[in-house]
Amino acid sequence: MPVRSAHRAFDGASSSSGVADGSLSGMPVMAAIVARERPLCARAVTLGNVTTYESPQSLPEAAIVVLYGATGDLASRMVLPAIDEVRRRGLMPAHWRLVGCSTGRLDDDAFRDRVAAALEGSEQGTPDDVDEVLGRVRYAGGGFSAEDPGDLPGVLNEVREDLAGETDAEPLVLHFLAVPPGAFAPIARGLGAHGLAEGARVVFEKPYGTSLESFVELDGAVKEVLDEEQIFRIDHFLGKEGVQTIYVMRFANQLFGSEWSRASVEQVQIDVPEDLDVANRIGFYEATGAALDMIVTHLFQVAGQVAMEPPRSLREPAAIHQAREDALRSFRPLEPAEDVVLGQFEGYRDIEGVAPDSEQDTYVAVRLWVDSERWRGVPFLLRTGKRMAAKAQRITLVLGPPYGPLDPELDTPNSIQIDFSGSGEVRLGITVKTPGPDLTYSSGTAVLDLDDVPGGEPISPYASLIHDVLLGDRSLFTTAEALQGAFTAFAPLQGDARPAPLPYVPGSWGPEEARRLPAPHEWFLGQ
Numbered sequence: 086m087p088v089r090s091a092h093r094a095f096d097g098a099s100s101s102s103g104v105a106d107g108s109l110s111g112m113p114v115m116a117a118i119v120a121r122e123r124p125l126c127a128r129a130v131t132l133g134n135v136t137t138y139e140s141p142q143s144l145p146e147a148a149i150v151v152l153y154g155a156t157g158d159l160a161s162r163m164v165l166p167a168i169d170e171v172r173r174r175g176l177m178p179a180h181w182r183l184v185g186c187s188t189g190r191l192d193d194d195a196f197r198d199r200v201a202a203a204l205e206g207s208e209q210g211t212p213d214d215v216d217e218v219l220g221r222v223r224y225a226g227g228g229f230s231a232e233d234p235g236d237l238p239g240v241l242n243e244v245r246e247d248l249a250g251e252t253d254a255e256p257l258v259l260h261f262l263a264v265p266p267g268a269f270a271p272i273a274r275g276l277g278a279h280g281l282a283e284g285a286r287v288v289f290e291k292p293y294g295t296s297l298e299s300f301v302e303l304d305g306a307v308k309e310v311l312d313e314e315q316i317f318r319i320d321h322f323l324g325k326e327g328v329q330t331i332y333v334m335r336f337a338n339q340l341f342g343s344e345w346s347r348a349s350v351e352q353v354q355i356d357v358p359e360d361l362d363v364a365n366r367i368g369f370y371e372a373t374g375a376a377l378d379m380i381v382t383h384l385f386q387v388a389g390q391v392a393m394e395p396p397r398s399l400r401e402p403a404a405i406h407q408a409r410e411d412a413l414r415s416f417r418p419l420e421p422a423e424d425v426v427l428g429q430f431e432g433y434r435d436i437e438g439v440a441p442d443s444e445q446d447t448y449v450a451v452r453l454w455v456d457s458e459r460w461r462g463v464p465f466l467l468r469t470g471k472r473m474a475a476k477a478q479r480i481t482l483v484l485g486p487p488y489g490p491l492d493p494e495l496d497t498p499n500s501i502q503i504d505f506s507g508s509g510e511v512r513l514g515i516t517v518k519t520p521g522p523d524l525t526y527s528s529g530t531a532v533l534d535l536d537d538v539p540g541g542e543p544i545s546p547y548a549s550l551i552h553d554v555l556l557g558d559r560s561l562f563t564t565a566e567a568l569q570g571a572f573t574a575f576a577p578l579q580g581d582a583r584p585a586p587l588p589y590v591p592g593s594w595g596p597e598e599a600r601r602l603p604a605p606h607e608w609f610l611g612q
């Protein structure tokens with residue numbers, strides 16, 4: 086059985102003797118607890134040919150967060166509540182301030198009202214001590230660019246002086262760009278032109294580029310001002326608990342690690358159906374569509390997390406980056422005619438702001454091939470869409486048939502599933518004997534809710550990633566090389582071969598045509 090034994094060679098990190106017993110005695114829970122110990126990573130420092138690792142990063146004594154796009158949708162729904170979550174957990178620096186910046190003119194109090202409303206509307210609700218937050222908040226209007234910095238430089242100087250009354254520590258300045266992608270380069274140039282780049286950390290929202298060409302151009306413009314170590318390209322799916330647990334459960338546990346390859350996995354499904362409408366973001370959506378919004382960004386990053394080779398260490402950001410980059414660069418460019426189904430929900434063209442003949446996709450299903458030794462021949466099925474039948478976020482590793490006496494009798498494949506919505510779940514779809522007098526088989530599911538892991542306290546993705554930026558830990562941020570791989574694989578879908586979107590009924594699982602992609606299996610979450 087050459088295929089079965091060959092897979093041992095894949096996992097350099099795993100041992101093939103004796104370890105199995107240990108791995109099976111309570112390891113999953115231990116692994117999850119270890120994963121929560123922060124900080125996970127150390128910074129690699131190379132002098133000559135000797136590499137050492139600085140001990141874990143620590144929080145700066147003082148920080149100023151400048152939130153560009155502070156009056157926008159993302160800032161209100163995600164970023165402001167996340168900053169407050171970091172504060173509530175005691176993970177903010179001892180001395181900190183927040184400066185909101187947008188193009189509109191507001192006074193500080195009007196912006197504080199918006200911050201209060203954003204916290205009130207968040208899952209955690211308004212904190213009792215909301216004044217503790219609002220007292221640290223300022224606003225700088227007039228936008229920000231090299232040509233016209235608006236009010237920001239003046240407000241920043243006042244905030245620095247204010248902080249200097251509390252601490253001698255030089256504050257870390259964290260610029261968070263929650264602005265439309267067209268504003269990324271102008272703001273980056275502005276940071277250079279107005280002396281705000283040095284020593285700062287800069288977070289760029291997604292999408293960081295909208296095509297291979299625009300990505301290369303943007304990254305070039307950004308790198309004229311910032312060093313790579315200062316750049317934090319965010320993809321909040323990498324901050325989700327379920328996604329972060331993938332490599333811990335895999336590398337901490339021989340049961341998973343040894344089977345994580347084409348030797349045992351027949352296909353991988355990464356399924357993110359959404360029941361959300363798009364009417365409230367129609368300008369953005371009509372210009373972007375489902376594939377560009379979700380596939381080349383979030384779902385490719387999650388696929389990279391699943392497909393990566395074992396990094397040398399989970400405590401070295403550079404090693405994790407290298408492993409994720411290698412995985413993304415192994416993605417074969419999509420073949421739209423064979424491997425992509427686009428959809429548009431019926432009624433989309435009736436939404437105000439949508440062109441009557443719009444060909445924008447609100448649904449996309451993709452069969453992606455990963456040309457690495459580990460995954461060659463294993464399709465990665467990625468699916469997402471708006472106004473679908475359900476909201477879910479699930480990775481399913483569909484396991485191949487067993488080499489034993491049961492093969493012909495099993496109709497439901499065994500599976501390893503990771504649910505990465507909310508606090509996340511690990512699920513095992515296992516064939517067991519149907520309890521009872523006869524020898525028949527059933528498929529059951531064992532579920533580990535990550536919320537129940539002893540000592541665990543799930544953190545939201547944006548809070549987790551903002552905390553990482555404060556620490557200077559770039560492990561969960563994307564690199565230019567990885568994005569280059571993603572845009573290269575995605576490029577054929579942006580050319581003449583892009584298929585026309587097929588209509589689907591709102592509340593359904595999308596166009597029937599997409600059923601052929603996972604064959605001989607079906608989409609695990611529904612048709």
Ligand SMILES: NC(=O)C1=CN([C@@H]2O[C@H](COP(=O)(O)OP(=O)(O)OC[C@H]3O[C@@H](n4cnc5c(N)ncnc54)[C@H](OP(=O)(O)O)[C@@H]3O)[C@@H](O)[C@H]2O)C=CC1
Nearest residue numbers: 154156157158159187188189228229263264265266290291
């Ligand atoms: N909304 C979401 O769910 C998600 C959004 N994103 C990304 O986040 C970014 C923002 O999206 P979203 O919040 O939806 O967009 P919105 O259109 O709701 O908000 C954009 C914000 O950017 C501000 N802005 C524009 N140009 C400048 C500038 N030069 N300087 C300072 N502020 C500026 C606007 O200010 P004003 O209104 O005053 O002009 C506004 O506050 C986009 O890159 C998007 O792709 C990513 C994930 C999810």
Ligand SMILES: O=C1O[C@H](COP(=O)(O)O)[C@@H](O)[C@H](O)[C@H]1O
Nearest residue numbers: 291321359361378379383478506
């Ligand atoms: O970036 C985006 O992500 C959301 C889904 O994020 P989640 O936090 O709800 O998992 C998606 O709805 C949106 O279209 C996209 O821009």
